[in-house]
Amino acid sequence: MTSEEASLATRAELNTELQSLLRRAHGHGVDVEGGWECRNGPEHPDWDVIVTEVRKNDESE
Known part of the structure; x- marks a missing residue:
């Protein structure tokens, strides 16, 4: 995380960030379905x- 990025403190904030990431990827033609390994180093x-x-469903946004 860079100093320009806001830290995430709640599940709701994480969900919002994931929504944004997936929407951007999908909008640029990235096939986001599947499994993704996130290797993060020893720390x-x-x-x-x-x-x-x-x-x-009918109630979705």
Whole structure:
């Protein structure tokens, strides 16, 4: 994270950042579905992220 980036303190803030990231990627033609390994070096944990498209219901934005 650079000094220009805001830190995330809540799940809601994380969700907002993920929404923004996925929308930008999708808007630029990146196929975001699938599994993503996030290797972060020895000072942070590694994560495995799975992205799947879900069906919108009538109440979705």
